Every structure is written in C-alpha cells, then in structure tokens.
Amino acid sequence: MLKKNSVFKISLMLSIVFVVVGVIFYEWLGEQASIFLDFAVTHFNWFYLLVGSIFVALCFYLMFSNAGKIRLGKDTEKPEYSTFSWITMLFAAGMGVGLVFWSVAEPVGHYTTPPYGEGSTSEAANVSLQYTFFHWGFHPWAIFGVVALGLAYFSYRKGLPTTISSIFYPVIGDKIHGGPGKTIDILAVFVTAVGVASTFGLSTLQISGGLNYQFGTPDTFATQFIIIGLATTLFIISSWAGINRGIKYLSHFNLLLLFLLMAIVIMVGPAKQIFEMLISSTGSYIGNIVPMSLRLEPFSDEASNWIGNWTVFYWAWWTTWAPFVGAFIARISRGRTIRQFVLGVLIIPSLVSFVWFSVIGSSALHLIHNLGQTALASNINADVESALFTFFGNMPLGFWLSVLAIILIFTFLITSADSATFVLGMLSKNGDLHPSPFVKVTWGVVTAGAATVFILAGGIDAVRTISIVIASPFTIILLFICYVLLKEVRKEMKPEQAEPDLQRPRNGHYQ
Template sequence: MLLKKNSVFKVSLMLSIVFVVVGVIFYEWLGQQASIFLDFAVTNFNWFYLLVGSIFVVLCFYLMFSKAGNIRLGKDTEKPEYSTFSWITMLFAAGMGVGLVFWSVAEPVGHYTTPPYGEGSTSEAANLSMQYTFFHWGLHPWAIFGVTALGLAYFSYRKGLPTTISSIFYPVLGDKVHGVSGKTIDILAVFVTAVGVASTFGLSALQISGGLNYQFGAPDTFTTQLMIIGLATILFILSSWSGISRGLKYLSHFNILLLFLLMALVVIVGPAKQIFEMLIGTTGSYIGNIVPMSLRLNPFNDEASNWIGNWTVFYWAWWTTWAPFVGAFIARISRGRTIRQFVSGVLLIPSLVSFIWFSVIGGSALHWVHNLGHTALASNINADVESALFMFFGNIPLGFLLSVLALVLIFTFLITSADSATFVLGMLSKNGDLHPSTFVKVTWGLVTAGAAMVFILAGGIDAVRTISIVIASPFTIILLFICYVLLKEVRKENRIKRG
C-alpha cells in the first residue's frame, strides 16, 4: 500500500516539533534521560560504535581502489556539474566547518590535560592529544558521510530512483520502499538530520556568544544566544532563496578563503616551525596508529572506557546524526564524478585540510600551554570550552583581529551549514525533490532553530554529547545496511560489465 506523498514531511516535522516542545518544557528531564542512555551506551556498546566506524573506512578504501571506482555517478558520458574547487569548498563548508572552529583549541588542550592514557600535561600527552584530534576529524567522519552520499548518488543518478535514503534499499525491499518500510526509513533519516543540524547550530550560538563576551563584554546569556540563533536563521533563509549555484556556492568559497587567511595569520605570529613539524609528525603517527586507535578498548579500566565514550563514541554518533544531511548534500553536488574521484575527494582532501587547521590553531595553543608554561590558560580553556578559541587569541599578537575574523568565520560557516541543511531536509522529506519549495525550507529552518534552543536549555555541550548518541543509535543500523547494499550492487554491476 502506498502512503500519501507528504507523509514523510508531515510525520518527520511532527516528530521534530514534539522534540522541540518537550525539550523546551522538560529540558531538565530530557538532559537527565539522555545522560542515563549515554551511560548505558558507553558501558555496553563502545565496541559497536568503534567497529562500525572502521567498517565505513574499509569500505571506502575498497571502493576507491577496486574496479568499482570506474563506475560513474550518472550516465557514462556525464561530466561533473561543479568545478573541483567549488565541489570541495561546498562539501567542506557543509560538512563540519562549524565544529572545526569550535573544537580547534578546546579538544587538543583537553586531550593534553586529560589524555586517553598516560600522564597528562607532558610532552607525550601533547603529541597524543594531536594524534587523537586528527583521528576524530580525519578519515572516519568523512567515511561515514561518504558511504551515505555514495549510496544516494549511485541509486539516484545511476539507477534513476528518487534522492531519498529509502531508495538505497530498493535492491532489498523492492517496491516496499514506496510503502511503510521505506517511509519509516526516510522519516528517521529526516528526524536524525534535523537533530544533528540543530546540535551544531546550538554549539555555534554558544561559541559566538562566548566570543562576544570575552572580546567585547557582551552578556553571555540565553537571551544573547537566542538573538544569535534568530539572526542566523533570517540570514540562512535569505541565502537559501538564492539556490546552491549562487548563495551557497559563493558563501562556501568565502568560508574556505577566510579559513586559510586565519591560519596564515596564526602561522605568521605563532610558532611556525613547530606547526609544520606537528603537521608532518602527527600525520605520520595518525597513519601508523589508525588501526590501534580505531579498535582501542580498555575493558578493565573504567576511566579509559569513559574517555573513549565521551570523545570517540560521541564523535562517531555525532557524525552519524550528520550522515543523512551531509550525505544528501554531497550527493546533490557530485553528479558526474566516478566513484574513485568521489571517494578520494570526499575522504582525503577534507581530512588534510582538517589536519592543517588543527596543527595551526590547536598546535599553537599547545605551544603556549606546554612550551611557554601557560598552565592557567589550559585550566581556563577546560572550564569554558565555548570561549577557548578566543582565550587563546587573547594571548597572542593580533589577537583582536583574529577574534573578529573567527567570529565572522563561525557565523558564515553556520549560515552555509544551515542553508544546505534546509535544502536537504526539504529534499529528503519531499520524496527527493531537488527543488524543494521556499515554504518547506523555511519551515525546516524554523524547526532546527527551535531544536538548537533545546540543546542550549538542556545543558549545552553536555546535551549535544548525550542527545546525539541517543538519536543516532537507530540510524547507525541503517548505515550498516547501506554499506551492504552498496557493496552488493556495485559488485553486481561490475560482473555484468565483464559479461
């Protein structure tokens, strides 16, 4: 039995609104229940998240180097819609730009004082902190995004199916993807996307508010954060009217150029020699230790297990909440590329940019904390994660200019992420419509803004950690099935080609 055309939009919207209403009214209860689930997940399913994350990376490398890499996402004669530069800037800005800026100082310094193992605040802890920061922002998240994106692009552009998550399951479910089973998958994907985007929306508001407070003395209150969310919502809705080929494309170009300008200034005023040594050395240690880090568990040490749960498991779950959104957006801008071009671009280039960013910003912060003995700075950063980047800039030359540029960068990253998110939410909730109406995009923009307020009310960063894992858990199972179906279909196509 076919369901009504708008059923995914209506049901997923209703679930998201219920989440907002319950979160606003019962935010303390929501935070408590999410914490209980987090403790359960960390205690019992650390192994599952680590294993699943590794599966995504292995599959991506297999597709990159196998004969499946020659398959084009579209007709065999199609050419890519966007230039390589535009394609990379858009997928990077939509993927994790806001998170990069938020955690650029807080994560390396946090790992330095409280490393995954060993003694904190040592040279060994400094090296280990960068290694694990690379691990959390390198191949694994982009593999999660890439598998989802590849599944959508392959079945949409190669097989002619709607650009929805349920279309990926057509080889298994057949026409049932148009019924209850398929709609259930799409509803879950849309809801997970809305919550995932809202979590980053909330983090951005917290960081901008913290930066304004630190640099200009503005009150760091919920009212300020609410005003930031309101202004950003208006701006990204205006941007969405311009379409992907204009507003979002040019904003993405601006973001990546501003990102590199900020890094260049820090290199000039910071410890340039150590930055380059850290980039090269940490990249090598990351590559050499990626397998042990990917599967590292410590069942006889509760403190070590909690560290893995609070950081690695949180990240893998957080990236999962972003998978349908980032995956759908990357699929939308990747038509005409081969699987090999697609996977190498999605997996390697953004990871390299992330490594450079953390080496410059996080590495410089570690230099001030470890080599120059600014232990008070480390304590302040750990106590106020939202203002960490601005505390660091306040201790180096050109700090005011760097803080202003960082605020602009966070805000424009927020707008591009939210802009692309409203497009994707509209597309996924309207049966793969590549041109969702303004009404649909505005509706999803308002809902995600409301959900962002829930995260702030429920406890800020702690709420993001806990609620993300709660929401992402069922969708992780769906991602595993996507891996199976995608591998099955590309191998089948290769067998047919060989005759």
C-alpha cells in the first residue's frame, strides 16, 4: 500500500525532474518529442478521430436519455454557483487562452492552406471557419466533459474522493487506494501539470509578441521570463483568495472583457459579413460534423498530412488539458443534473467560441480576401504569436484593441493558472476540495518552471508537441472512463440493478 501523500510527492518529483531535464537538455527533448508525435499522428490518426467521436456521442446520449435527470450530488442538492458564474468559470480553466491565441491564426491558416480545394479562394474562406468551429466546438468540450462527469458523478453522487482513480472503483474496487489507483492519479497529476504549463507557455508567447508589436518591447526569452514571473506572483495571490473570490470574480471580468472586445470589432469591422459567416459556418459545421469527425484520406498524402497536423493534433492536444479542465469543471458543477451539465459544458461554450471566431476570424478574412491585403495573410502565417496584434494593427482603434487583448490574455492566464494550481492540489492530495496554500503555491512554481522549459525548447511547437507526447497514455484512461461512466449510469437508470455499496469502499474508510 502506497502512503497517503505518495501521489503528491511522486508527481511533484516527476514534474521537477521534467523541469530540470528540460532546462539542461531542451534541444534533445524537443527533437525526441517531435519524432514521437510524427509517429503517433501518422500511424494512429484513425484512433484519435474515433476516440474523439466516441466522447461526443457519449455526451449527447447522456443529455438526451433518462440519464440526463441524474443529479451530480444528492437528489435534493442545488447548484453551488449561479449559471452565469458557472459558465464564466468554465473558460477560466484554460480554453480562454487558446481562443485568443488562435482567433486569427487558425482561420487565416485554413484560408491559405485549406483541408481540401484551392487556397485563398471564396470556398477556402467559407471552409476556414467551418473547420475552426470543428476544432473548437463539441469535440474538445466533450473530452473535458467526460472527465468532469466521471469525477463529479463518482465524487458527489457516490461519495468517493475527488480523484481520477475514484472513477475506476467499479472496476478495481479498493485498489483505487493502492498501487493501481495511485498510478492512475500520479499520471493524471503529471499530465495536468504539463497541460497547465502548455497553457502558461502559449499565453506568455502571445503577450510577449503583443508587447513587441505594439510597444517595441524585445520579444526575447528575458521578456518572456519576466512575464512568467509576474503572472506567477499574481495567480498565486489569486489562488490564495480561493475559488469564491479570486477565480470567480476574475472569470466574470474575463468574459465581460471578451464580449467588449467583440462588440468593438463588430462596430468598426464588417458587421454584415460577421453575422453571415456566423450563421453560415454554424450551419456548415452542424451539417458536416459526422463527415469531418471521421474524415481520413488514405490515398492522398497531402490531405492526410493536413488532417494529422490539424484535427488529429488538436484531439491529442485537448487530451493534455482533459485532467486539468475536467477536474476544475467537476469542482464547480456539484448539484447540477447531467442534462444541465452537458448543455452548459458542451453547447454553450461551443456557441461562445463560434461567435468569437466569427467576429475576429471573419474580420481578418475580410481584410485579406475582400480588401486584397494578401500581405497580411503572409505576416500572420509567419508569426503566429503576434497574429492577433498584426490583425488589430490594420483595424480602426487598433492600438486600444491590442491593449484590451493584452489585458484579456493576461487575466485569462492568471485565472487558468489559478484554477490549475487548485486542481493540482486537489488531485495530488487525495481529492481535498480545499488544498492548502502551500500545496497550491508549490504547484504554481513548478508549472511556471515547466512553462519556461517549453519556451526554451523551441516556443509554440515545443509547447504543443512535448505536452501531447507526455499526455498520450491518458487517452487510454479516457476510454475506460467512458466505459465505467456509461456502465454505472445505465445501472442507475434501472434501480433494480444499482449497487448501493458503491457509496463507500468495502473496507469502510478512505485512505
């Protein structure tokens, strides 16, 4: 039997070793991770696409079936947070950072190099947002939702600790407290730490790029290191304040600032085209979601490479965020029914993402395709980190839009890191819903160090590649979570088959 604090100690040790090895051998780490990723994307693209589709199908099944009535908690429990606070905090867990980072770069990238057909055409412009919606819509939120549902169901409904291993109680029983369970938790915590560091690294690179573009600040490692240090200090202060003060109010501010930024772009940008693209791309996405989800091109290397470099890559990347985002969503979702949960976690955030990409992405495409600013596309593709600011530089009120964007990225970074330190503390301390400030600060410093490693190892490519390689084994765990969750929920839908002793481990106490 492993000791009570073994998950915290071993996962922390692994994370520190990763930081130390990354600092000393950052070039080697980047090269080896790239080789592994190329192999996975080339030979297992079918697996990632199939798994992603399973997650979406499971979430919709649970929402529309009788399982949707099951409450994540006692039957009489009410939600802990208001619907507005709950939804704003969903974005605090990391997705907000990615939305801002890729808001211009991805639609423009799909426009110049589309998944099929000729680039830089009207058809490519239409397809660009359709596939952007695909990559940021139901699939990523389904991946997060499966982990969150599993945690919330077995913790709040069945009375087990809020740890990933608790989801496997129906399969391995009391072994969740022994070697098998601790191994699952250690892997989950380590993957979470790496996923958090990737979010941290992305934000740092974009803030540095924005400051360089707008104010001429040197876009160097020294600047990025200062940004990491300042952000670490601020999110530790917020983390100390707790969820109900720090994360909650910062999340409100983030979403309001996001909508303010969109409102300004609509007023000074091509409003008619923005709304047309929103409606058209949403319809195209919904109408083609099944073909896109299962699209493989075994006889076209070029098309197959596109799918691997974008869709498969994204599905693998979302997996790195799954333990972190899923655990945080589970923490704030107690008292909601499964139907409310799926509606709030899968549908509403996807719609917000569609509006955001339509406003920012289609405005950039308007400048490039309709107004003929082809050089803008080249500049955006050449410098992804500064893509948003390059776009704002060609818009009315561009300076103020850039300032608002930098503030938004920074606050998203703080709330993401804040929620992450909470999750790491919770998962590494046997599901403690109130981890100590010392534990949260420790994880904050470690993840900041890991983000530094990513930047040293090669910037954005290293951030994504290394995190995916480390998280790959967790994909298998996600499939088991789907199986166990479906199995137990279907039992509860048939009371005569329910297992009442699942409420507490057979040995009568938690370890």
